[in-house]
Amino acid sequence: xxxxxxxxxxxxxxxxxxxxxxxxxxxxxxxxxxxxxxxxxxxxxxxxxxxxxxxxxxxxxxxxxxxxxxxxxxxxxxxxxxxxxxxxxxxxxxxxxxxxxxxxxxxxxxxxxxxxxxxxxxxxxxxxxxxxxxxxxxxxxxxxxxxxxxxxxxxxxxxxxxxxxxxxxxxxxxxxxxxxxxxxxxxxxxxxxxxxxxxxxxxxxxxxxxxxxxxxxxxxxxxxxxxxxxxxxxxxxxxxxxxxxxxxxxxxxxxx
Amino acid sequence: xxxxxxxxxxxxxxxxxxxxxxxxxxxxxxxxxxxxxxxxxxxxxxxxxxxxxxxxxxxxxxxxxxxxxxxxxxxxxxxxxxxxxxxxxxxxxxxxxxxxxxxxxxxxxxxxxxxxxxxxxxxxxxxxxxxxxxxxxxxxxxxxxxxxxxxxxxxxxxxxxxxxxxxxxxxxxxxxxxxxxxxxxxxxxxxxxxxxxxxxxxxxxxxxxxxxxxxxxxxxxxxxxxxxxxxxxxxxxxxxxxxxxxxxxxxxxxxxxxx
Ligand SMILES: Nc1ncnc2c1ncn2[C@@H]1O[C@H](COP(=O)(O)OP(=O)(O)O)[C@@H](O)[C@H]1O
Ligand SMILES: [Mg+2]
Numbered sequence: 001x002x003x004x005x006x007x008x009x010x011x012x013x014x015x016x017x018x019x020x021x022x023x024x025x026x027x028x029x030x031x032x033x034x035x036x037x038x039x040x041x042x043x044x045x046x047x048x049x050x051x052x053x054x055x056x057x058x059x060x061x062x063x064x065x066x067x068x069x070x071x072x073x074x075x076x077x078x079x080x081x082x083x084x085x086x087x088x089x090x091x092x093x094x095x096x097x098x099x100x101x102x103x104x105x106x107x108x109x110x111x112x113x114x115x116x117x118x119x120x121x122x123x124x125x126x127x128x129x130x131x132x133x134x135x136x137x138x139x140x141x142x143x144x145x146x147x148x149x150x151x152x153x154x155x156x157x158x159x160x161x162x163x164x165x166x167x168x169x170x171x172x173x174x175x176x177x178x179x180x181x182x183x184x185x186x187x188x189x190x191x192x193x194x195x196x197x198x199x200x201x202x203x204x205x206x207x208x209x210x211x212x213x214x215x216x217x218x219x220x221x222x223x224x225x226x227x228x229x230x231x232x233x234x235x236x237x238x239x240x241x242x243x244x245x246x247x248x249x250x251x252x253x254x255x256x
Numbered sequence: 257x258x259x260x261x262x263x264x265x266x267x268x269x270x271x272x273x274x275x276x277x278x279x280x281x282x283x284x285x286x287x288x289x290x291x292x293x294x295x296x297x298x299x300x301x302x303x304x305x306x307x308x309x310x311x312x313x314x315x316x317x318x319x320x321x322x323x324x325x326x327x328x329x330x331x332x333x334x335x336x337x338x339x340x341x342x343x344x345x346x347x348x349x350x351x352x353x354x355x356x357x358x359x360x361x362x363x364x365x366x367x368x369x370x371x372x373x374x375x376x377x378x379x380x381x382x383x384x385x386x387x388x389x390x391x392x393x394x395x396x397x398x399x400x401x402x403x404x405x406x407x408x409x410x411x412x413x414x415x416x417x418x419x420x421x422x423x424x425x426x427x428x429x430x431x432x433x434x435x436x437x438x439x440x441x442x443x444x445x446x447x448x449x450x451x452x453x454x455x456x457x458x459x460x461x462x463x464x465x466x467x468x469x470x471x472x473x474x475x476x477x478x479x480x481x482x483x484x485x486x487x488x489x490x491x492x493x494x495x496x497x498x499x500x501x502x503x504x505x506x507x508x509x510x511x512x513x514x515x
Binding site: 127128132 | 363
């Protein structure tokens with residue numbers, strides 16, 4: 001019985017989120033735009049998450065290099081280390097790690113912020129004050145997360161590659177220019193473009209789920225906390241699902 | 257351009273002088289199986305203060321949220337200045353809302369903004385043509401009305417409950433609405449502060465000649481403010497009369513509120 005009701009809840013929620021997304025495309029993207037709020041959200045969202053994205057990216061690049069090295073050495077191809085690491089970071093690890101960090105940092109803060117605005121009637125108050133809260137709060141945040149995550153991913157990839165350079169340099173002294181030339185020569189557009197484009201969808205998912213959870217928050221501190229929490233959980237899962245879908249899609253399109 | 261001229265331009269037309277400002281006819285509202293309003297009717301005259309009594313969960317907040325268009329009733333009409341709120345589109349509703357003030361029970365001040373920004377928000381949003389000096393002047397007047405000019409650069413989190421209520425009142429009044437809907441304006445305040453808020457509501461009401469619907473449990477407040485009291489029970493307007501007549505009623509369902 002409980003499995004059936006849980007499945008029903010899951011489908012219910014999927015339907016509601018789809019409707020929320022539909023509302024974003026039908027209402028949220030119509031003029032007039034809340035440009036000022038959009039810019040301030042872009043700034044806040046990008047600025048707030050960059051230090052964390054940079055730090056985790058750097059460590060990932062460094063650790064990944066140090067972990068891969070012994071295997072490559074055993075095959076006698078350690079000179080290919082920069083190529084291996086570069087492709088792993090740019091195609092998969094950079095986008096996914098950045099998106100997960102982003103979901104933890106931004107998804108939860110959007111869920112909590114909108115959740116507390118919802119339960120203290122601040123959202124109703126905006127509505128009464130001649131402001132469409134969906135446009136002012138949701139559309140701006142969803143657009144901002146969709147725009148900022150790709151930028152953060154590119155920056156994160158760069159820091160991560162620098163971490164990888166340090167990792168290579170620990171065991172065998174390498175010229176930094178030589179390292180980056182080797183990485184970039186091995187990368188093609190079909191490595192970079194799909195990886196960046198998928199982060200637009202990751203960002204969209206983080207913003208949309210955060211806003212959805214906040215807008216549907218229930219009364220009380222627990223309600224706000226649980227909307228922040230479930231925003232992170234759900235958007236993280238969605239990131240993996242979207243990642244799976246994009247790899248299938250790029251395979252189908254022959255972009256490998 | 258003076259503020260009155262801007263206001264008239266924003267409204268686009270003059271209102272009729274006579275007749276009730278709010279007429280609610282046969283209103284129905286339910287949430288799933290929870291029937292909240294069932295055939296509710298009420299009318300409010302110009303410059304009249306109507307107090308709505310009712311148990312917690314009776315649907316008092318739902319009623320005034322329907323009037324301002326935050327909730328859509330399932331059936332029935334709500335005429336505000338003769339126009340039906342329930343059939344308005346977003347733009348018409350925004351226009352109607354410049355004439356209706358709403359004081360939220362939890363104040364609903366934006367906690368990411370300073371007091372000044374909170375007060376500026378409805379002004380800049382509703383009357384986009386307003387210049388900086390006019391905005392400044394109106395914010396100052398609104399804060400003077402509630403005696404809190406010194407708080408303009410503070411954040412809501414730094415203020416006490418009574419001060420928050422005053423700021424919320426100032427924000428509601430800043431558009432000079434002709435109708436104000438108060439959702440439990442004194443609930444959660446200490447008796448002394450509650451009395452002060454009552455006084456402030458009365459003073460500002462006289463000054464700006466507004467009509468209002470006030471939800472309250474506070475009998476002192478009701479006695480001071482009400483021209484007319486109605487009792488919301490089982491989704492209907494169960495009783496309607498002056499404070500005196502309801503107070504002396506022998507019906508236990510009415511009487512219990514006056515003990
Ligand atoms: N947005 C909503 N969704 C579902 N039920 C609601 C909603 N708003 C109010 N209700 C229900 O309507 C009833 C009346 O609520 P309300 O008007 O807030 O009561 P009160 O008279 O105390 O202000 C309550 O049972 C409440 O649970
Ligand atoms: Mg209420």
